[in-house]
Structure formats: C-alpha cells, structure tokens
Amino acid sequence: MIDQPLFISLLALPFLAAPLIYLFGRLSVRKGKLLGMKVAKTLTLAVLLAEIVLLVLTVKAAMGGSSVQQLIGLELMRFDGIGLILSAIVLVLGVCVTIFSFPYMNNEKGEEKFYALLMMTIGSIIGLGFSYDLFNLWIWFEAMAISTYFLVAFYNEQSASLEAGLKYLVQSAVGSALVLFGIAAIFAAMGSTSLEDIWQYGAQLGTLGVLGLVLMIVGFGVKAALVPMHTWLPDAHSQAPSGISAMLSGVVIEAGLVAMLRVISMTGKLGGNWGYILIIFACLNILVGNLMALRQTEIKRLLAYSSLAHVGYMLFGFGIGFAFGSGAGTEGGFFHMLTHGLMKGLAFLSVGALLYALKLVKGDHSALTLEDLNGASRKYPLIAVCLSVAVLALGGLPPFAGFMSKWMILVAGVQTKNTWMLIAVIFVGLNSVLSLGYYAPIVNRLFKREMSEVVTAGKRVPWTMSLPIVFLTLAVILIGVWPMLTDFLLYNGQYFLLGYFFN
Amino acid sequence: MISILIACSIGLPWVGALLVWLIGDKHEKVQHWTSILFSLAAGAAAVLMLWNTTGDAGLTIKMGGIFGDFTFIPDGLGVFLAVIATVIGSLAVIFSTSYMKGETQIGRYYAFVLFFIGAMVGLVLTSNIMLMFLFWEITALCSYALIAFHNDDPKAVRGGIKALIITSIGGVGLLLGALILFVYTGSFDIRLFIADHSAVPAGMMAVLAFGFLIAAAAKSAQFPFQTWLPDAMEAPSPISALIHAATMVNAGVYLLARFFPAFKDVLYWREAVMIVGMLSALLAAIMALTSTDLKRVLAYSTVSQLGYMVYAVGAGSVFASQFHLFSHSIFKALLFLGAGAVIHSVGTRDMTKMGGVGKHMPFVKWVFIIGALALSGIPILNGFWSKELVLEAGLAGGPSWIYAVMVLVAGLTALYTIRCVWMVFFGEARSDYHAHKVELAMKVALAPLALAALVSWLAVGPFSQLLGEATLPQHNIETLSLASMFHEVLSIPTLIALIGIAIGIALWLLRSKLAGFIEGLKSLQWAAEHSFGFEAxxxxxxxxxxxxxxxxxxxxxxxxxxxxxxxxxxxxxxxxxxxxxx
Amino acid sequence: MNLPIPFIVLLAVISLAGTGFYCLLFTRNLIKVVVALQLIVKGVVLAFVLAGHLQQNESLAQTMAITVIVADTIVAVIGLSLAVQIRQHTGSLDLKALSKLKR
Incomplete structure (x- = not known):
C-alpha cells in the first residue's frame, strides 16, 4: 500500500541505485573498459540530484498540511523537520563528495565499490532521519555503519587504513550492541518499539526505560563521538579517503547524534535531567577536542579532533534545548550541525585536494602534515583561500557561517538566565578562542612564501575537485552573511524535537 | 541619501577588497590604483556623512529572529570615527603604494586593508549589538592577517596569532555583554539600552559593564592585555599606523564612550576604568623610555595615550576622551608613517643603529618632529589641547592621586619622545646605513597629517557640536567653543601639567649630569624590559x-x-x- | 533453589555480555575480539527473546532477533575479512601491533 509515492521513492531510490552502480562499475572493471565506470559515476550523481528534487517535492507535499508518513510492515516512517535537516545536509554534502571523488578515486582499486557504498551510506542516513520506530532506527543506523566500515578501510593495501577500519568496526559494534540492549530494555518495559507509543506511554516506562535510555545514549554516543567514546574518530577520519572523511565528519557523526536526540525527545515523559547530561558531555567534548587538536601535526587528524569540539557545540545547544525548553538552543544545535557539515566538508575536501595533488597522485599514501602545507597558496591559490575560509569559519570568525551558528547557541545559553549557564557560555567562548590557536597557524603556513618540498613538486588539482570546494566556500560565506536562509529548516527541526519532548 | 552614504562607506572598501584580490598579483599597478580609488571613495562618503548626522536609523536591513535587524545609525560619535577610519585609511593606502612596492602577494595586503576599513566603519556605525560584535571580530581577523602578512617570518606569525588570541579573549567579554544586553532588553538595539537600562538587573549589569571593560582593554591594548601591541609591530608600517595607532585600537575607547551613559552608575565601574587607564599610561610610558626599537617605542606610546582616553571616559568626560582620540589618531598616524619612511629608507628598526637620519631626510624629520611635539603635549599643537582637556576632566571627575600620576606620565611622555627623536634624527650615524630618497606618495600621505596635527584643535567647536545632543541625547556633551576652550585650558592645572612636561624635557637635557640618578633606575629598567612580568x-x-x-x-x-x-x-x-x- | 525462568535468562544475558566485554578489555587477539563481539550480540538476541516473553509479544521479538543475527553476521564477516588482511600485511593478529595510530 503506497500512498506516498514521493516519500517512498526518496527512501528507496538510493538502495535501488546502489546495486546498479556497483554492477556497471564491476562490468567495466572486468572487461577493462572505462565506459561502465563512467556510467556508474554519472548514475550516482544523477540519483543524488534526483533525491534532492524528491526531497524538495516531499517538502512541498508536507507543507500542504497533510502529514507525510508511510508504514513499512509494522514500522512507521514519517517525514518531519529533523529528518529534513539531516537529509538536506547529507544530500548537499553527498553531491559535493561525489563530484570531488571522480578524480580523487579515479583508477583506485575497488573504485566500483566506492560509489555504491557511498550511495548506501547516504540512503541509510536519509532513512535514519525519518524513522519513527526504535528498532527501525537501529536498522538504518546499522546499515549506515556497515557501509562506512568498507569506506574507512578502503585503502586495503595500507595497514594504517586497516587498523583504523578495524577499530572503527569494533567500537561501532560495541555501541550498536549497547543500543540494542537499550531497545530490548524498552521493549521489555512496554512491548512495543514504536516511538509514537513510547512517547505516549513514556511515563510508564519506569526504571527499565531509564536504563534503556542510558544504554542508547552511550550506544549512539559512540557514533556521535562523545568523549570518552570518541577514540575511533581520529583514526577513522584521518585514514579514510578524503571524500569519506568529509562525509564521516560532516554527517555520519551527526546522524548518530540525531538518533540519540530522537530517542531522548520521544522519551520526554520519562523525566530526568537529560539536558544537563548533554551539556556536561558538551563541555567535555569541546575541551578535549580542542586540546587534542592543539598539538597535532597531521592536518586530517587535527580536523578530526576539531570535530569532537564541534559535536560539543551542537550538544551544548541541544542540551540547553532539553534542559530549559529553549527553542533557540535547539535551533542553534541544528544550525551548527548544518554549518559544521558545510565547513568541515569544505575543510576535508580542500585538504583532500592538496593531499591528492601533493602525494596521492604519486602513489604516496603518507599523511599530509602541517609542514607540507607551507607555501601552498603560491601553487594552489584557490584551494588555499578555500581552506583558509574553512578553518577560520570553524574557528568561529565572522563573516563566515560558523560565527552565526555559535552565536545562536550562546544566545540560547544566556537566555536561560541561569548563572551556571552563564559560566558555561564563557567556557565555550574561551574554548572557541583556544581553537584559533590551531586554526590560525594553518592559514599562516598556507600563505608562506617559501614552499615545502612536496608543494614544489606538486601536481595540478583537477577542476572537478575545485568545483565542489568553491561551492561549499560560497555556501559558508553566504550563510555567514545571510543566516536567515536556513530558518525554515531550523524552525521545523526544533518544532519536532522539542514538541515531542515537552508534551 | 544617508543610507547610500552608509552603504558606500562600508560596502565600497569591501567591493574594492574583492576586486583587488580578483585582479591578481600580476597587475600590481592596477592593484595600487584600485585600492586608492576605493578607499578615497569610502573616505568621501564618510566625510559627506558629517553633514547628515542623525540619531535615527540611517540604514536598516531586516533580518529578525535571533539576529535582530541590521541597523546603522550615523550619529556624531559613529560618523566621527568612520571619518577617521576612512581618511587615515586612504592615507595609509596611498603611503603603501610606495612602501609595499614590489612585495609579493600585494593583493592579499590590500584586500585585508580595505576589508578592515569597511569593517571598522561598520563597527562604529551599527546599533545592532550582534553586528557590533561581528565587526569587532572582523577587525581582529584583519589585524591578525596583516600583522602576520610576512608569513615566512616566525616573529610576525607569532605576533599575529598573539594579537588574535588576546583580542579574542577580550572579545568573549563583549560577547557575554552583548548576549546579556539582548536577553534582558529583548532587543539588539543599543540605543534603547543606553536610553533605558532598567530592564537589566544590577548583577547582570555589572557583568555586562565589566565584560565590556575587558573587551575594551584587550582591543585597546590596555592593562593587563597590553602585551600584544608591541609584538604587533612586525606588521608593515602603514598597518601599524592605520590599525594599531589610528583606528582599531580606538575601538575599545569607542565602546566605553558609547556605553558610558548606561554604565556610569555601575558600582566601581568608573574607578576600574580610571585605574586601567592610569596603569596602562604609566607602565607603557616607562617601557617606551627603555625600548630601542623605533616602532615599539611608538607602540608603547600608543598604549600610554590610549590610557589617557580610557582615563577620561572613567572620569566622566566622553568629550575629552574623543577629542584626544581625534588628536592622537592624527599625530600617531603621522609618527608611524614617518617612522615607516625612516625604516623603509634605513632598513632597520633599531634606534641604536640610526642617528643623524635627519640630514638625509629633512622632510621626514620635520613632520616627525611636529608629530612628536603634539605627542608630548607642547602648546599649541593638537595634542596639547586635548591632553589638557583630559587632565582637567580627570581632576574634576576623579581622585587627585590618579591625576598626579597622569601628570607624571605627561612628563615621561615628553622625555621618551625627545629621546626617540634624538636617537633617530640627530647626532652622528651609529652604523653605515644607506638612506634612500623619500618618494612622492609618502610625502602626499605625511603632509596633510602634519598640517592637521598643527591645526586640528581649531575645530573644537564643530567637533563638540558633532557629539552634541542632536544625535547623542544620552551623553550630555555640551558645545565647547574655541574661546571657552581657551578659558578652560588656560588655568592652574595646565600650568602644573606644563611644569611636568618641562621637567621631562629638562631631565633629557641634563641626562649626562644625572648619571647617578639613572643608575638608580636600572632595576626599573630591567622590569620594564621584561614588560613588568606580563610577558612571563x-x-x-x-x-x-x-x-x-x-x-x-x-x-x-x-x-x-x-x-x-x-x-x-x-x-x-x-x-x-x-x-x-x- | 527455585528460580523463575526469566531470571535465569536474564543471568544468561548478563553473563554473555559480561564475558564479551571482559574479553574485549583483556584479549590481545584479533580473532578473539570478533568472537567477543559475537558473544555480546548473542546476549542481545537473548535479551530480545526475554523481553518478548515478558510482554507476550514473541512474534515481534523473533523478527527483531533474526534481524539482529543477520546484521551481526555481516559485521562479523567484515571484521574477519579485515583481520585476514591485517594478518597478510603485518603478519600478526596481535592488537599491540595494531596500535600505530595514536596520540
């Protein structure tokens, strides 16, 4: 029974396309012809663009007033603001990463798997956002995890990649098992896994419900890289192909966060200080992330650690949202999720472009160090400017997007009119300054006159790589000067998250 | 009309910045002229605003929600500082066409200079507190990028990052204050807050006022944040003149002056402001006395003079502080650009290696001396009048012991200024430097500043009118005619101050006979050279x-x-x- | 001793998960790590069965248990294939040899 063809296509298309993409690519590899690979690449891009169109059309349909939802078996998928934000981020970033990867992954061993897995990752993240059933949520979550295991360990000739992949797999699996224990606890308490039911009878869940929720917070927290469950992140993000690093940092950890928020929001009637717990995790993440990044010498690892801090900013916003019923805090959290996706995606893609031109083209798989960036602006002026925009935006400097989202979160912090929150706001502000201590030197290195050896011997960056980078740069600046562009997304996300939590 | 002027004075430099960058470094000449053109156009727009000041919104961009409406108000205070930023900005750009000739990546240099000018104008004209914070941070970003312009020099990079971090730490104070202001008044409009701050409870008001004081101290390199400014002297000299003497460092004083009507009743706030000003003025003057780096001496003197302005605000005279800011922008820009000409020509910043430069560069010598006299507070240059007004205000509005310290600092100022002029321009050459000719562009920039240092004080009447009740109803600044300024300045306290200055000069003249006395000051010198432990x-x-x-x-x-x-x-x-x- | 059956199952769940976590904390062998993950997930499956029994909703529990087993098998296969590749590249299955990425 399909009464929502648009919505169903939005959910199903990536999974229908993924095998096809693999098939085309595989045939071309078998036959030694390049045509099939080209078809596979084009198909990936076409499907993602079609997904964007479908998303816009579904939004239009949902704006018509009727609720857009679909039962798959017994499990409900519903189109709402939270899923909308996540899908918007994943699709925009997905298109950028796909275009970027055309030259980046060209002729890599296993190239045909890459696009199919990327498509699956994107599809499962979209599904995860719209899921209204606890067990279903886990299925999407696990699908996302499984498809990213391969992608992290993509360079399976490199022992470092394998190591990162294995650690990611084990820790994710542990997290996933904890989530399942949590689901089992909630199922044992009320005999249903429908989030609607859980929301409605949340007050009756009792101790088992609290236990389940804690298990799920920790379980999803592994994916969302809450300190101290974060240890897989720097390895995975730095070893994955750069496009995948962008996806991991820009949306995958956020998907974990969204799953966690969804669960907390739906168990609102359970009571408890979940907001404060998130705020404590937020402060921990911000501090540890910034300090760990401060002394890093490998640029991708540095960016990975900075993701920890940025998850912290988001958590701070959401924590304020749950603890004080602050709409601004929740909107700020979603806003930072969005801007962080763009900024960190931009940072990883720019670094990836440099990594590609300086090392990968020559088959050198060693890490790109800060030293290697010296003088890059003389040979790659465009990429250097874009990377500078990315790191300065991450550091929260205007007129870039990161400034606006941090502003929104901190406004919410003071709006609580709570002394502790005031202190926390100062703490977050000072940490943002601390982060400039590692972002700013990157910019200085890029604009040195003296070029490092690898830059001197560097190759050209193909225009297909520059294109998504320029697009993301413009987006980061545009949102920085016109933040209200995202208002529609943020308001709806906030409406659904807090709407359930407080009713 | 006014909205177009506002848009031009902020927007034109930004458009120029983008253009210069896009033109690319292969067309250096075009870059020079584009920057001059856009900065002059912005300057013209700002000057035209002088006749169109109003206390109402001149330009509003609807944004709403958590960001407020982006409103700009061309009132007297804002327009005055916008004029300073754009006019001195234009002169710095003209000077740069000669100073930066042949440098690589000149596009990045001009782009940031122009970006800075626009942001500075935005900072002083906006009445939206979030936008104010935004522009505040942009100026810090530009300052950082320009200090570290020579990215290959590790000292420059360190200085840049230090400036960025310290001003951003202060920025957290502004951030906190801004958020409190918004949350408790429910509006981003600072006019409403300044007019009526009863919505903010007393405790929060204290956090707000002291947060702003921290922000202002960090931005204006005041105690205890003064250490970043001397290290910022690694920047090219036009940048030191523009950002670290004439405009950005004034932002802190501007912030205090702007919010003075709201904060003046906060317990101990005025006292704290005065003490911050006094300590900055005193410590920096002593450090200027011992430094041998020409630009560092000027940097310390900037900290010291900014201390006077901060002190004046604390003592309750926003007018005196702004009048001194006006004078200081002119003579300090003059001194920095003059120093730039010397450094560009001689090739070192070390004064112990100079000496006798005046013989090779008579024009620079004379304009520099004009600037130095103004800095020392010698009648009848602009620095004399404004400094006397500051001291009068201090005596009237603050404790007399702070006043005594400030008079002492006036003497120290004269002493270190003379020392500096002497070491650079007079005596015998202490190393075999090769002085180059001073180019026309440098003279074009220096001449108007020298002239202004001589006569700008004549404009006290119109200046006080500009800051008057018409556009700044809460500040209660009365119109001060030239005649009444004479009357006010020519009084006993001025005599005391002049005696202080005279003692300073006498100390320099008698320096050989006072060897024992100077020996006694050695420990003080040691402390000063280690910047009184702040560096540690x-x-x-x-x-x-x-x-x-x-x-x-x-x-x-x-x-x-x-x-x-x-x-x-x-x-x-x-x-x-x-x-x-x- | 006359323990109710759900309680015994709960003990089994706890001991399975406990053994798994103990193993994850102390083993240095990659294959054992994968086995430990399996043990934990077996505990999960049992927990679902228990929950279904408590709520008289065995059919849903069964569905979920089977789904978990399928997903878990995939994870195990990937984990083992990674282990094989690691053995090929480094010649060892020791976790200590697999800690190049740190700090």
Missing part, C-alpha cells in the same frame, strides 16, 4: 595549555582495549550518576 604570565599560560594538551594526547593510546574501556567507563559513570541523582 602570557608565556606561562601558553606553556601550561600546551603541556596539558601534550599530556592529554597520551589518552589516545591506540590500543583497542583502552578504547572499549572508554565506552564502558562512560556507561558506568552515566548509570552511577543517574542512580545517585535519583
């Missing part, structure tokens, strides 16, 4: 942070077992917290 505090903070970061890195063991333990530990701690909490 800075490096200790950096060291501790880095040490902490290095230690923390050990927690990433790389061993899977430990990683899993992290997950379990989180679970157990969370469960324990829930059980204990429930």
């Amino acid at each position: 505090v800075n490096s200790a903070v950096v060291r501790v942070t880095n040490g902490l970061a290095e230690t923390l890195r050990n927690t990433q063991t790389g061993l899977l077992n430990w990683n899993v333990l992290g997950i379990l530990a989180a679970l157990i701690i969370l469960l324990a917290a829930i059980i204990l909490g429930a």
Whole structure:
C-alpha cells in the first residue's frame, strides 16, 4: 500500500541505485573498459540530484498540511523537520563528495565499490532521519555503519587504513550492541518499539526505560563521538579517503547524534535531567577536542579532533534545548550541525585536494602534515583561500557561517538566565578562542612564501575537485552573511524535537 | 541619501577588497590604483556623512529572529570615527603604494586593508549589538592577517596569532555583554539600552559593564592585555599606523564612550576604568623610555595615550576622551608613517643603529618632529589641547592621586619622545646605513597629517557640536567653543601639567649630569624590559595549555582495549550518576 | 533453589555480555575480539527473546532477533575479512601491533 509515492521513492531510490552502480562499475572493471565506470559515476550523481528534487517535492507535499508518513510492515516512517535537516545536509554534502571523488578515486582499486557504498551510506542516513520506530532506527543506523566500515578501510593495501577500519568496526559494534540492549530494555518495559507509543506511554516506562535510555545514549554516543567514546574518530577520519572523511565528519557523526536526540525527545515523559547530561558531555567534548587538536601535526587528524569540539557545540545547544525548553538552543544545535557539515566538508575536501595533488597522485599514501602545507597558496591559490575560509569559519570568525551558528547557541545559553549557564557560555567562548590557536597557524603556513618540498613538486588539482570546494566556500560565506536562509529548516527541526519532548 | 552614504562607506572598501584580490598579483599597478580609488571613495562618503548626522536609523536591513535587524545609525560619535577610519585609511593606502612596492602577494595586503576599513566603519556605525560584535571580530581577523602578512617570518606569525588570541579573549567579554544586553532588553538595539537600562538587573549589569571593560582593554591594548601591541609591530608600517595607532585600537575607547551613559552608575565601574587607564599610561610610558626599537617605542606610546582616553571616559568626560582620540589618531598616524619612511629608507628598526637620519631626510624629520611635539603635549599643537582637556576632566571627575600620576606620565611622555627623536634624527650615524630618497606618495600621505596635527584643535567647536545632543541625547556633551576652550585650558592645572612636561624635557637635557640618578633606575629598567612580568604570565599560560594538551594526547593510546574501556567507563559513570541523582 | 525462568535468562544475558566485554578489555587477539563481539550480540538476541516473553509479544521479538543475527553476521564477516588482511600485511593478529595510530 503506497500512498506516498514521493516519500517512498526518496527512501528507496538510493538502495535501488546502489546495486546498479556497483554492477556497471564491476562490468567495466572486468572487461577493462572505462565506459561502465563512467556510467556508474554519472548514475550516482544523477540519483543524488534526483533525491534532492524528491526531497524538495516531499517538502512541498508536507507543507500542504497533510502529514507525510508511510508504514513499512509494522514500522512507521514519517517525514518531519529533523529528518529534513539531516537529509538536506547529507544530500548537499553527498553531491559535493561525489563530484570531488571522480578524480580523487579515479583508477583506485575497488573504485566500483566506492560509489555504491557511498550511495548506501547516504540512503541509510536519509532513512535514519525519518524513522519513527526504535528498532527501525537501529536498522538504518546499522546499515549506515556497515557501509562506512568498507569506506574507512578502503585503502586495503595500507595497514594504517586497516587498523583504523578495524577499530572503527569494533567500537561501532560495541555501541550498536549497547543500543540494542537499550531497545530490548524498552521493549521489555512496554512491548512495543514504536516511538509514537513510547512517547505516549513514556511515563510508564519506569526504571527499565531509564536504563534503556542510558544504554542508547552511550550506544549512539559512540557514533556521535562523545568523549570518552570518541577514540575511533581520529583514526577513522584521518585514514579514510578524503571524500569519506568529509562525509564521516560532516554527517555520519551527526546522524548518530540525531538518533540519540530522537530517542531522548520521544522519551520526554520519562523525566530526568537529560539536558544537563548533554551539556556536561558538551563541555567535555569541546575541551578535549580542542586540546587534542592543539598539538597535532597531521592536518586530517587535527580536523578530526576539531570535530569532537564541534559535536560539543551542537550538544551544548541541544542540551540547553532539553534542559530549559529553549527553542533557540535547539535551533542553534541544528544550525551548527548544518554549518559544521558545510565547513568541515569544505575543510576535508580542500585538504583532500592538496593531499591528492601533493602525494596521492604519486602513489604516496603518507599523511599530509602541517609542514607540507607551507607555501601552498603560491601553487594552489584557490584551494588555499578555500581552506583558509574553512578553518577560520570553524574557528568561529565572522563573516563566515560558523560565527552565526555559535552565536545562536550562546544566545540560547544566556537566555536561560541561569548563572551556571552563564559560566558555561564563557567556557565555550574561551574554548572557541583556544581553537584559533590551531586554526590560525594553518592559514599562516598556507600563505608562506617559501614552499615545502612536496608543494614544489606538486601536481595540478583537477577542476572537478575545485568545483565542489568553491561551492561549499560560497555556501559558508553566504550563510555567514545571510543566516536567515536556513530558518525554515531550523524552525521545523526544533518544532519536532522539542514538541515531542515537552508534551 | 544617508543610507547610500552608509552603504558606500562600508560596502565600497569591501567591493574594492574583492576586486583587488580578483585582479591578481600580476597587475600590481592596477592593484595600487584600485585600492586608492576605493578607499578615497569610502573616505568621501564618510566625510559627506558629517553633514547628515542623525540619531535615527540611517540604514536598516531586516533580518529578525535571533539576529535582530541590521541597523546603522550615523550619529556624531559613529560618523566621527568612520571619518577617521576612512581618511587615515586612504592615507595609509596611498603611503603603501610606495612602501609595499614590489612585495609579493600585494593583493592579499590590500584586500585585508580595505576589508578592515569597511569593517571598522561598520563597527562604529551599527546599533545592532550582534553586528557590533561581528565587526569587532572582523577587525581582529584583519589585524591578525596583516600583522602576520610576512608569513615566512616566525616573529610576525607569532605576533599575529598573539594579537588574535588576546583580542579574542577580550572579545568573549563583549560577547557575554552583548548576549546579556539582548536577553534582558529583548532587543539588539543599543540605543534603547543606553536610553533605558532598567530592564537589566544590577548583577547582570555589572557583568555586562565589566565584560565590556575587558573587551575594551584587550582591543585597546590596555592593562593587563597590553602585551600584544608591541609584538604587533612586525606588521608593515602603514598597518601599524592605520590599525594599531589610528583606528582599531580606538575601538575599545569607542565602546566605553558609547556605553558610558548606561554604565556610569555601575558600582566601581568608573574607578576600574580610571585605574586601567592610569596603569596602562604609566607602565607603557616607562617601557617606551627603555625600548630601542623605533616602532615599539611608538607602540608603547600608543598604549600610554590610549590610557589617557580610557582615563577620561572613567572620569566622566566622553568629550575629552574623543577629542584626544581625534588628536592622537592624527599625530600617531603621522609618527608611524614617518617612522615607516625612516625604516623603509634605513632598513632597520633599531634606534641604536640610526642617528643623524635627519640630514638625509629633512622632510621626514620635520613632520616627525611636529608629530612628536603634539605627542608630548607642547602648546599649541593638537595634542596639547586635548591632553589638557583630559587632565582637567580627570581632576574634576576623579581622585587627585590618579591625576598626579597622569601628570607624571605627561612628563615621561615628553622625555621618551625627545629621546626617540634624538636617537633617530640627530647626532652622528651609529652604523653605515644607506638612506634612500623619500618618494612622492609618502610625502602626499605625511603632509596633510602634519598640517592637521598643527591645526586640528581649531575645530573644537564643530567637533563638540558633532557629539552634541542632536544625535547623542544620552551623553550630555555640551558645545565647547574655541574661546571657552581657551578659558578652560588656560588655568592652574595646565600650568602644573606644563611644569611636568618641562621637567621631562629638562631631565633629557641634563641626562649626562644625572648619571647617578639613572643608575638608580636600572632595576626599573630591567622590569620594564621584561614588560613588568606580563610577558612571563602570557608565556606561562601558553606553556601550561600546551603541556596539558601534550599530556592529554597520551589518552589516545591506540590500543583497542583502552578504547572499549572508554565506552564502558562512560556507561558506568552515566548509570552511577543517574542512580545517585535519583 | 527455585528460580523463575526469566531470571535465569536474564543471568544468561548478563553473563554473555559480561564475558564479551571482559574479553574485549583483556584479549590481545584479533580473532578473539570478533568472537567477543559475537558473544555480546548473542546476549542481545537473548535479551530480545526475554523481553518478548515478558510482554507476550514473541512474534515481534523473533523478527527483531533474526534481524539482529543477520546484521551481526555481516559485521562479523567484515571484521574477519579485515583481520585476514591485517594478518597478510603485518603478519600478526596481535592488537599491540595494531596500535600505530595514536596520540
């Protein structure tokens, strides 16, 4: 029974396309012809663009007033603001990463798997956002995890990649098992896994419900890289192909966060200080992330650690949202999720472009160090400017997007009119300054006159790589000067998250 | 009309910045002329605003929600500072066409200079507190990028990052204050807050006022944040003149002056402001006395003179502080550009290697001396009048012991200024430098500033009118005619101040006979050379942070077992917290 | 001793998960790590069965248990294939040799 063809296509298309993409690519590899690979690449891009169109059309349909939802078996998928934000981020970033990867992954061993897995990752993240059933949520979550295991360990000739992949797999699996224990606890308490039911009878869940929720917070927290469950992140993000690093940092950890928020929001009637717990995790993440990044010498690892801090900013916003019923805090959290996706995606893609031109083209798989960036602006002026925009935006400097989202979160912090929150706001502000201590030197290195050896011997960056980078740069600046562009997304996300939590 | 002027004075430099960058470094000449054109156009727009000041919104961009409406108000205070930023900005750009000739990546240089000018104008004209914070941070960003313009020089990079971090730490104070202002008044409009701040409870008001004081002290390089400005002297000289003497460092004083009507009743706020000003003025003057780096001497003197302005605000005279700011922008820009001409020509900043430069560069010598006399507060240059007004205001509105210290500092100012002029321009050459000719562009920039240092004080009447009730109803600044300024300045306290200055000069003239006395000051000199321990505090903070970061890195063991333990530990701690909490 | 059956199952769940976590914390062998993950997930499956029994909703529990087993098998296969590749590249299955990425 399909009464929502648009919505169903939005959910199903990536999974229908993924095998096809693999098939085309595989045939071309078998036959030694390049045509099939080209078809596979084009198909990936076409499907993602079609997904964007479908998303816009579904939004239009949902704006018509009727609720857009679909039962798959017994499990409900519903189109709402939270899923909308996540899908918007994943699709925009997905298109950028796909275009970027055309030259980046060209002729890599296993190239045909890459696009199919990327498509699956994107599809499962979209599904995860719209899921209204606890067990279903886990299925999407696990699908996302499984498809990213391969992608992290993509360079399976490199022992470092394998190591990162294995650690990611084990820790994710542990997290996933904890989530399942949590689901089992909630199922044992009320005999249903429908989030609607859980929301409605949340007050009756009792101790088992609290236990389940804690298990799920920790379980999803592994994916969302809450300190101290974060240890897989720097390895995975730095070893994955750069496009995948962008996806991991820009949306995958956020998907974990969204799953966690969804669960907390739906168990609102359970009571408890979940907001404060998130705020404590937020402060921990911000501090540890910034300090760990401060002394890093490998640029991708540095960016990975900075993701920890940025998850912290988001958590701070959401924590304020749950603890004080602050709409601004929740909107700020979603806003930072969005801007962080763009900024960190931009940072990883720019670094990836440099990594590609300086090392990968020559088959050198060693890490790109800060030293290697010296003088890059003389040979790659465009990429250097874009990377500078990315790191300065991450550091929260205007007129870039990161400034606006941090502003929104901190406004919410003071709006609580709570002394502790005031202190926390100062703490977050000072940490943002601390982060400039590692972002700013990157910019200085890029604009040195003296070029490092690898830059001197560097190759050209193909225009297909520059294109998504320029697009993301413009987006980061545009949102920085016109933040209200995202208002529609943020308001709806906030409406659904807090709407359930407080009713 | 006014909205177009506002848009032009902010927007034109930004458009220019983009253009210069897009033109590319292969067309250096075009870049020079584009920057001159756009900065002059912005200057013209700002000057035209002088006749169109109003206390109402001149330009509003609807944004709403959590960001407020982006409103700009061309009132007297704002327009005055916008004029300073754009006019001195234009002169700095003209000077740069000669100073920066042949440098690589000149596009990046001009782009940031123009970006800065636009942001500075935005900062002083906006009435939206978030926008104010935004522009505040943009000026810090530009300042950082320009200090570290020579990215290959590790000292320049360190200086840039230090400036960025310290001003951003102060920025947290502004951020906090801005958020409190918004949350409690429910509006981003600072006019409403200044007119009526009863909505903010007293405790929050104190946090707000002192937060702004911290921000202002960091931005204006005041005690205890003064250490970044001397290190910022690695920037090209036009940048030091524009950003670190004439405009950006004034932003702190501007902030205090702008919000003075709201903060003046906050307990101990005015006292704190005066003490911050006094300590900055005193300590920096002593450091200027011992430094041998020409630009550092000027940097210390900037800190010291900014201390006077801060002191004036604390004493309750926004007018005196702004009038001194006006004079100081002119003579300090003059001094910095003059110093730039000397450094460009001689090739060193070390004054012990100069001496006798005046013979080779008579034009620069004379304009520099004009600037130096103004800085020392010698009648009848602009620095004399404004400094006297500051001291009068201090005597009237503050405790007399602070006044005494400020008079002492006036004497010290004269002393270090004479020392500096002497070491650079007079005596015998102490190394075999090769002085180059001064180019036309440099003279074009220096001449109007020298002239202005001589006569700008004549404009006191129109200046006080500009800051008057018409556009700044809360500040209660009365119109001061030239005649009444004479009357006010020519009084006993002025005589005291002049005696102080005279003693300073006498000390210099008698320096050979006072060898024993100077010997006694050696320990003070040692302390001054180590910047009274503030540098040690800075490096200790950096060291501790880095040490902490290095230690923390050990927690990433790389061993899977430990990683899993992290997950379990989180679970157990969370469960324990829930059980204990429930 | 006369323990109710659900309680015994709960004990089994706890001991399975406990053994798994103990193993994850202390083993240095990659294959054992994958086995430990399996043990934990077996505990999960049992937990679902128990929950279904408590709520008289065995059919849903069964569905979920089977789904978990399928997903878990995939994870195990990937984990083992990674282990094989690691053995090929480094010649060892020791976790200690697999801690190049740190700090």
